[in-house]
Amino acid sequence: MEDGATRITIASRLFPPEPGAAAYRLGRLAAGLSRHGARVRVLTTLPPRSVRTRAVAGLDRDTRSGTPGAVTVRRWPVLRDSGGNVRGYIQFASFDGPLLARLLGTRSDLVVVEPPPTTGVAVRLVSRVKRIPYVYYAADVSSTAAAGIGINPAIVRVLTRVESWVMRGAAHVLAVSEGVATEVRALGVDPARVTVVGTGVDTDTFQPQASPDDQDVATLVYAGTMSEIHGAEVFVRAFGRIAAEHPGAELVMLGQGTERADLERLADSLAPGRVRFEGLVAAERVAQVLGSARAGLASVRPGKGYDFSFPTKMFASTACGTPVIYAGVGPGATVVRENDLGWAVDWDEAAVAEAMTMALARPVPAARRADLARWTTANASQDSVSERAVAAVLGVLHRAEEPFGDHGR
Structure with a gap:
């Protein structure tokens, strides 16, 4: 693969300017990958009206050059709950369903996907069809959380199987902490395919007040x-x-x-x-x-x-x-x-x-x-976290022995 021609797609419900840890870290990951010459395309959602600004349209328009180092953001309207969140089966489906077609129509050498596992299912299916690797960015383990809040055990068992299938199919899993990494390994993921990148904050945005x-x-x-x-x-x-x-x-x-x-x-x-x-x-x-x-x-x-x-x-x-x-x-x-x-x-x-x-x-x-x-x-700066995440993502593409496509049973 020639330098400057790598095409990486990020699939996530959350991306700046929508607030949240996932949005911040993925924004930094996209920027870091672009600095290494990758053409990054983000498939995400139209943010809630409360945080929708002219900057959204300006950012997305200005980055559509298609040249090495560019970040292109494609937003899709989705259903949100009464609190403005994309959370719940119907809300997830409004993103994950169209994502299948969006991914199939996007030229990619690798896909990075965030939870929930349903989005991971869409990515693994497309990965199998197009025979490209994907990286799962595990900020949490949904099946563990579901069990903790008292979800029906039968549902938890299904969710566990789905989440395990998604993560085992990934070329690599990025974990935000050692605790998350432990839960990921417990799902049957090869420890060699798990990297703890840590968690941090965007210190360019979050800093002491000037006034x-x-x-x-x-x-x-x-x-x-x-x-x-x-x-x-x-x-x-x-x-x-x-x-x-x-x-x-x-x-x-x-x-x-x-x-x-x-x-x-x-x-x-x-x-x-x-x-x-x-x-x-x-x-x-x-x-x-x-x-x-x-x-x-x-x-x-x-x-x-x-x-x-x-x-x-x-x-x-x-x-x-x-x-x-x-x-x-x-x-x-x-x-x-x-x-x-x-x-x-x-x-x-x-x-x-x-x-x-x-x-x-x-x-x-x-x-x-x-x-x-x-x-x-x-x-705890997001800079160091994104550097580790970028290295792990690019490492999947650069390792000659890394098989593309399906990595799990």
Whole structure:
């Protein structure tokens, strides 16, 4: 394969400017592959109206040169749930069904695909027909999560088989953490085909605020998915405990998820008028709100199948120079404690309330913000993550012994 002629397709529901860890990392992956001379085509969705800007059309139009190093984005309208998410069987089908035809009509040397496994099924089928390899970017393991939240065991067994089939068919699997890699290997994937690339944040977007007039306000900010796995409920309940003691403080919830409506009702009952829900907003808005907060909030609810996960939102907070309150289990708690990034507590409203009280006690010193941002750039930047991911993706194409097409039974 000649340098400059490599054609790589990325298939994902999420891509910038839609916010989210998957969108950020895939945006960086696309940019990194293009810097290595690949022609990158992204098959994704039309983002929700709340984050749809002129920049979307401008970016997609300006990158359609078809030359080596170009990134071309092709967006498809999909069904979204009431919260604006592409989540659920019908929503997935509205993307995965058309994706089959889109992939068949796209010339590719390799495809990179993100969860859910249904999208992986579409990619594996096309991979088999066109005899091209694909790389699965495993940010999570859906079957493990489904078992953790109490999905019918029969459904979990089917999902496990499908997910195993998809991952075993991949030429390579990229895992965002060692915990995810362990779950991937448990699905029968050859360990030699699994690379831990880590997880990080876009430190070009997430960084301390430049304006001295907007450096510190008495807010606590949750920015991310509001689902049963994350358990953001603990922050609303904890804030309800301390709201009266801090009349000028506010809890800000950015993002969507299956629990948002319940959280809004809970907030109205526990701290009426004190919890602001902004929904899905652009990454720049997330950075602005985090950069002036007293603390960012991140959580992994124990016993829900995601005890091994690493919420990227904690790094979005520290990249903006804001300490994080981490509630729950997983490797994130250890990282917070060992690197003095804020407070790591149990998934318990009393413990979280105590951490919130400490965070609201005083403004975050400028030197503290600078230290947190420097640590994040050095240790959790998406740049280093994307470099490892790019190397692994290109390695599939460059290894002479790597068979193309179907890699699993």
